[in-house]
Amino acid sequence: VLENSLILRQRYRSVYNLNENLPATTQQGLEDQAFRFTGITGEHQARLSTFPLQDFEIFGQSSLVYRFDTLLYRRVFDSRSNDEPDGTPVYRDEYFDWDPDYVSNHDATANLRAQLWRATQSLSLTATLPPVEQEFSGRAEANTGPLRTIVSTGVRRPEDEDWIWNPLVLDQRYQPNPNLTLAERLVYEIEEEEITSSVTNLRLWFLTLGLTARTTNSFRFVGAPNGWEERDDRDFRPTNAKVSVEYDTETPPLWKNRIGSSAVIRSTLDMDLLRYTESVFDIRFEYLARVYRFMDLRFASVTRNDQPYRYIPQLSDELGLARRNIVQDLLDSFNFFDTRARETSFFNVQQLEIGVVHYLDDWTLSIDYSGRPELETTPGGIQQFKWSSRLELALVWRPIPELQREILFEDGELVFEE
DSSP states (O other): OEEEEEEEEEEOOOOOSOOTTSOHHHHHHHHHHHHHHOEEEEEEEEEEEEOTTTTSSTTTTOEEEEEEEEEEEEEEEEEEGGGOTTOOEEEEEEEOOSSTTTEEEEEEEEEEEEEETTEEEEEEEEEEOTTSOEEEEEEEEEEETTEEEEEEEEEEEOTTSOOEEOOEEEEEEEEEETTEEEEEEEEEETTTTEEEEEEEEEEETTEEEEEEEEEEOOEEEEETTTEEEEOSOOEEEEEEEEEEEEEEEEOOOBTTTTEEEEEEEEEEEEEESSSGGGOEEEEEEEEEEEETTTEEEEEEEEEEESOGGGGSHHHHHHHTOOOOOHHHHHHHHTOTTOHHHHHHOSEEEEEEEEEEEEEOSSEEEEEEEEEEEEEEEOTTSOEEEEEEEEEEEEEEETTSTTOEEEEEEETTEEEEEO
């Protein structure tokens, strides 16, 4: 199979209606940008494919592929006539040359595919040819029931340098059923003869556990103002742990399918195992309720905790900080009868949204509220958080939606819009 494509592209940009008060250098800069954007290119893309084993049922999808993509011609901006700042643009024509600037892809690939164990097993070998940077790469994929394994590596030769091995990458995924998935990605640096990274993820229904390990230096906490100090002890060690909960629930419809509701919880604990103070705990909650042809209600919130390490006694003791109880801290964040308890809790609301849509006979009334904390500096030079809120009311006539009235209240200002 031979595929050939000739592609001609033309781009044009012009500058007009410039402000007369703009400095001449600014105007000339804008014009130069337009001149550089304007141009013509002619490209050729060729792809030759053959299937030498198509007579064998097991290897019928195996193929040999040759690809050659080139830039045949381009017209680009060169300069202004007579090198004058306000001179007319001068363009130059460039034609194909045996150079990486004109050859974007030049490679040959052998794909061996076998239909075994009710799945496709594959082995691919690719040779990237001159004038592109030379490289030989391979990729093998095995599918055996619930287990999929992919191994890939390669060797390349940068210009005027010796051959260099690419990392050996091993990807494995085990999924015996839709509710259980175990995945591992291991990267081995052949040149350095060491494992550089390992990423493991385990998903059980709505719970996901992740662990990342890398070859790197550790850190030591030295206190303010320097914080963490990097040690010279490069080794393969755990660097990050993550726990995520994603749970969606929907109540059965009530009152002849007229009433329905759903809730979504997204919670992620991202622990930095090298610098504990860089850890984050996020909780996202959203609730939706709908009464048919009467009202829609939406509530959403985002809560963040920047000090989850304080709930782990060993980490708190290592940093010389007081231990905290996560359950008590979470309850204090919702204690609306004790302002002091809410302020001292490490769980802080980052964003709050409430939306109500009320359906009338010919009108629709919408009420939207959003709020978030913003850091501001007082006249005395003290930085403190202030709750910034926005309330918007909109009344829309349903036969003609363009006929509407909006009232916006934000930062103590009331604005009427039509």
